[in-house]
Amino acid sequence: MPELPEVETIRRDLVRMIKDLTIRDIRFFDTRVIRDISPQIFRKNLIGRRVTHIERHGKALVFRLSPGRALLVVQLMMTGQLVLQRELSKDRATKVVFVLSNGQYLLYNDHRVFGRLQIVEDLKAVKYFQILGPEPLARGFTSEILSARLHGRKRPIKNVLLDHTVLAGIGNIYAAEILFAARIHPQRSAIDLAAGEIRWLHRAIKEVLHKAVASRGTSMNTYRDADGQKGKFMNYIRVYGREEEPCPRCRKPIRRITQAGRSTFFCEHCQK
Ligand SMILES: [Zn+2]
Numbered sequence: 595m596p597e598l599p600e601v602e603t604i605r606r607d608l609v610r611m612i613k614d615l616t617i618r619d620i621r622f623f624d625t626r627v628i629r630d631i632s633p634q635i636f637r638k639n640l641i642g643r644r645v646t647h648i649e650r651h652g653k654a655l656v657f658r659l660s661p662g663r664a665l666l667v668v669q670l671m672m673t674g675q676l677v678l679q680r681e682l683s684k685d686r687a688t689k690v691v692f693v694l695s696n697g698q699y700l701l702y703n704d705h706r707v708f709g710r711l712q713i714v715e716d717l718k719a720v721k722y723f724q725i726l727g728p729e730p731l732a733r734g735f736t737s738e739i740l741s742a743r744l745h746g747r748k749r750p751i752k753n754v755l756l757d758h759t760v761l762a763g764i765g766n767i768y769a770a771e772i773l774f775a776a777r778i779h780p781q782r783s784a785i786d787l788a789a790g791e792i793r794w795l796h797r798a799i800k801e802v803l804h805k806a807v808a809s810r811g812t813s814m815n816t817y818r819d820a821d822g823q824k825g826k827f828m829n830y831i832r833v834y835g836r837e838e839e840p841c842p843r844c845r846k847p848i849r850r851i852t853q854a855g856r857s858t859f860f861c862e863h864c865q866k
Pocket residue numbers: 841842843844845846861862863864865
């Protein structure tokens with residue numbers, strides 16, 4: 595599932611490749627991904643509009659368009675992909691094709707159809723944005739803000755890091771890598787972390803996510819960037835998916851446990 599670094603990679607690619615292009619046409623192959631409005635109204639709001647900017651809010655992409663007030667919100671969810679092509683080569687996963695003013699095609703592919711494309715005038719109309727926590731890669735995301743977000747939360751820190759109402763967009767792979775980098779045991783209650791540990795955690799969140807974005811994300815299964823390429827962060831993963839392999843710090847075996855239905859990988863000797 596694309597997480598914050600993968601969605602940020604897609605965003606940067608799309609800004610480079612389609613900013614200032616106009617949507618000439620839209621072809622639908624499966625309208626289930628269009629939420630809340632009819633495909634006709636969806637077309638009417640987008641055709642003839644120029645993409646002026648693309649933002650990322652958590653794991654959602656927001657396309658700003660001109661003229662008009664309509665915003666296109668894309669949530670990739672489990673298996674959504676946005677792929678740019680010079681020659682149209684769609685497959686069974688292709689749900690919507692945007693024809694752009696330079697003759698290229700932007701495909702929305704979604705094998706499992708959990709993703710969604712919405713048109714809104716105000717981001718507050720989207721429930722996800724109403725509940726989304728602060729953006730961990732923003733400059734304004736400080737250790738003090740992290741401390742305030744963790745305040746009073748008794749759940750294990752691993753589960754709290756995965757909660758997008760606490761922090762936007764950190765996924766399961768990155769939560770494991772962040773806690774390893776910060777040397778914090780994933781089962782510790784968030785409320786019990788000392789001030790110094792929260793500072794380590796804050797630094798680890800920034801470092802791991804920045805490195806993941808610089809590596810263009812992690813490809814576990816269906817994630818591809820806007821060029822259809824896989825991410826390279828797999829090469830830097832230290833604990834995730836490495837059960838029984840030696841810890842890169844102490845050489846003792848990495849353990850796997852399940853927390854809130856998700857696998858957690860960690861070193862019980864290095865993470866306290
Ligand atoms: Zn270790």
